[in-house]
Amino acid sequence: MRPRVAAAAGGAIALLVALGACTKNTGEGASVDTERQQTGVIATDPKDSMGPAPAVDGAQAGGTFTVIRETPISHLDPQRTYSFAGLMAAPLFARFLTTWKDDGKGNLVLVGDLAETPGSNVNDDCKVWEFKIKDGVKFEDGRPVTAKEIAYGIARSFDPDLSGGPTYLQEWLADTPQYDTRWDFKANRSALPPGLTTPDDRTLRFEFAKPRCDLPFAVSLPATAPLPPDKDTGVNLGNAPFSSGPYKVTRYQAGVEIVMERNEHWDPDTDPVRHQYPDRFVWSFGPTPDAAANRVIADNGADQSALSWNYVPASLVARVAGDAALRPRTVLSPTPSANQLVINNQRVTDLKVRQALNYAVDREGLVKVLGGQNIAAPMTTLMPSATIGYQAYDAYPAGPNGDPEKARELLGGQTPELVLGAADSSVEQQVATQLKGNLERAGFKITIRNIPDDAKLEEIKKKDNPWDLYLGSWAADWPSGASILPVLYDGRSIKAEGNSNQAYFNDPAINAEFDRILTLSPAEQGPEWAKLDERIMKEHAPVVPLYVDVAYLVHGSKAGGVFVSSVFGYPSFVNAHLKP
Structure with a gap:
């Protein structure tokens, strides 16, 4: 979320946050694209609680x-x-x-x-x-x-x-x-x-x-x-x-x-x-995302008062988005869930190669493969925009479709041969294939190696894993850089297995910055995390930021009050109610 510390007012320490060019979520459908200013505060007046x-x-x-x-x-x-x-x-x-x-x-x-x-x-x-x-x-x-x-x-x-x-x-x-x-x-x-x-x-x-x-x-x-x-x-x-x-x-x-x-x-x-x-409240389990969405779209009986928990499946996005009658029954919102092409820094040690990877990616094409703007939104930062202190930047400006010529220039005639580990799920295979094409037009030679979907996370958390690249994602536990940057990039946390730092990135100067910023108040931390975010990418390029997930939900005609949590990116029920 976006920068500055404002003066305390009305009993709250304001931490100014912003989402640029994102999708507004009204909580009742009627979703429109807009510039959204997002603010987060820590209340200090007991009346707020x-x-x-x-x-x-x-x-x-x-x-x-x-x-x-x-x-x-x-x-x-x-x-x-x-x-x-x-x-x-x-x-x-x-x-x-x-x-x-x-x-x-x-x-x-x-x-x-x-x-x-x-x-x-x-x-x-x-x-x-x-x-x-x-x-x-x-x-x-x-x-x-x-x-x-x-x-x-x-x-x-x-x-x-x-x-x-x-x-x-x-x-x-x-x-x-x-x-x-x-x-x-x-x-x-x-x-x-x-x-x-x-x-x-x-x-x-x-x-x-x-x-x-x-x-x-x-x-x-x-x-x-x-x-x-x-x-x-x-x-x-x-x-x-x-x-x-x-x-x-x-x-x-x-x-x-x-x-x-x-x-x-x-x-x-x-x-x-x-x-x-x-x-x-009744939580009912079993139907596939497609079946659940179709039930809610049909809007019969008890399903009029229902929400399909899963985001609208890619197979139904065009149908839902194209049906004006469904618009009041949809919720569309950016989420804090960020996705990266993670670079194994133990294996890919040349900074210019990591920078070339960043220039090579066609984010617009990747979003299309995923299902369009109702599924994903491109990102170029380590922290998603829903983070206190967020500042937009692009350390490797390659336009929406990548800059393969700049990537080739950085490679200087090299043809790095890299192994991309990808889960054997349909979505990850599509993304991996898209990225392989991006990287190979920029001078890389990419081999995709499949990993069983249910084992992938455990395997890439092993320090000695055999892949140069893999797809990763992270959703913070609260909207602060403290629950993103040190967790993912503090090299002192690296162990044999179970690593959150799956880039296996370790720099003493960056580690020292983590220690310094963590002693500051949350209001003071925000701008410092934003500066460090950009510094890590410009000096080290440990990953390639790809996109944030977009939440697209559909509910029955009598279900009201549902909105997408700004913290977790999934439906919140604190205001849920039924309409006549």
């Missing part, structure tokens, strides 16, 4: 809202939730220390959810944080939510049996990636991990060995959902989570259906973002 959430125009109470999705949500345990579907379902039944006010039009405000504010930086050094917990927040059985249940929820995330969720809090508290070796949850169930305390029922305190200035963002993830110890069913919690949100899970049929109904103990006066319009 108070409920109730503003009423949604035209919304009425009652009815069943259905979400149709091909694959099931693996489980609903908040401490293990990390999939997009899980992240968007969790706010219906769980509350977190902080959360995002998001209007789907580019305006983001980080507010207190369980907490009265997004946290207090006690000593102004980002090492000690306190959160005051709101009065009036209750579990589904009516008992109050206190700091102790929130702390217990965080503590259980240290249990290695409960893997799958984010590990920021565990690693920061333990001051090591091997957090479960520093503190054993099973042996200390009545205690708390190092650095986490509850001075009283309404105070949660974090103490870190190093500055953790992004903590207010990190605690917006479901790992901070509260849980009473007597309701902890371990690995089975995902089948019947204990609600603190506006809905509670009343039916969980693995792989088939999840039903959530109103939680009568949820108090809207404590909740700044959620509503409780439908009587129930």
Whole structure:
């Protein structure tokens, strides 16, 4: 998202963000291309974190809202939730220390959810944080939510049996990636991990060995959902989570259906973002994306009140986009999910070769192969435009279709022979074939080697993998460069397997910049991440930025209030309701 730090106003520290030449999402269809200015703020006035959430125009109470999705949500345990579907379902039944006010039009405000504010930086050094917990927040059985249940929820995330969720809090508290070796949850169930305390029922305190200035963002993830110890069913919690949100899970049929109904103990006066319009939400699993979209397009019976979770399939984009009657039932929005041609910097060591790769790519042609502008939008930066501090630039200006002559000039008569590892899925094969053509017209010789789709991610995370190039993607956990650049490009994190730094890029000067910027406040970090983004590309070209995903959704005629999350790029249900 885009640059500058504005002065505090109305109790909020403004972090100016922008999306250039993107698609506006109105939340109700009527999608148009526009220049969109997007802003993100961290609220400092407690009033911003108070409920109730503003009423949604035209919304009425009652009815069943259905979400149709091909694959099931693996489980609903908040401490293990990390999939997009899980992240968007969790706010219906769980509350977190902080959360995002998001209007789907580019305006983001980080507010207190369980907490009265997004946290207090006690000593102004980002090492000690306190959160005051709101009065009036209750579990589904009516008992109050206190700091102790929130702390217990965080503590259980240290249990290695409960893997799958984010590990920021565990690693920061333990001051090591091997957090479960520093503190054993099973042996200390009545205690708390190092650095986490509850001075009283309404105070949660974090103490870190190093500055953790992004903590207010990190605690917006479901790992901070509260849980009473007597309701902890371990690995089975995902089948019947204990609600603190506006809905509670009343039916969980693995792989088939999840039903959530109103939680009568949820108090809207404590909740700044959620509503409780439908009587129930039903998640229905099984239909393919094509089948789900066709059902919703047909708009019969219960499907009038349904949303097809998956983006409109490429096979149906032309039909949906060309039908004026469907326009009010579509939502079109850019997302924060960025895609790159990742260069294995251990194998491709010549900077001019990496720069030539950047000049060679025809992004416009690639977008056409993917299905057009309703599927993808070209990008030339490491951070997507939906990032605090984003600045547009093009380090290797090659126009929309690439500049093969400039690439050949950089190669200086060389014909680099590179191996492109590609998943054996149809989409990735199409993209790989397109890129092979781009690169070979620019003087490269490219061999495509197929990787089983379900094994690809694990394989490219191995340091000694055998490929020079592969397709990669990244969606940040919050819209800050802190959850993108250090994660993907800090060479000190490289290990034998399980690497997020799949470019295997390592530069001491860049690593030092990561350390410096991470000690700054989030407001100060934004412009610094933007500068570093451009520096990394100009000095090192570790990857070729390709495109951001575009969300294109279709829903039934009676489904309202759905918008694309500015943080995660998938449908949000906090405003969902049914129309007459």
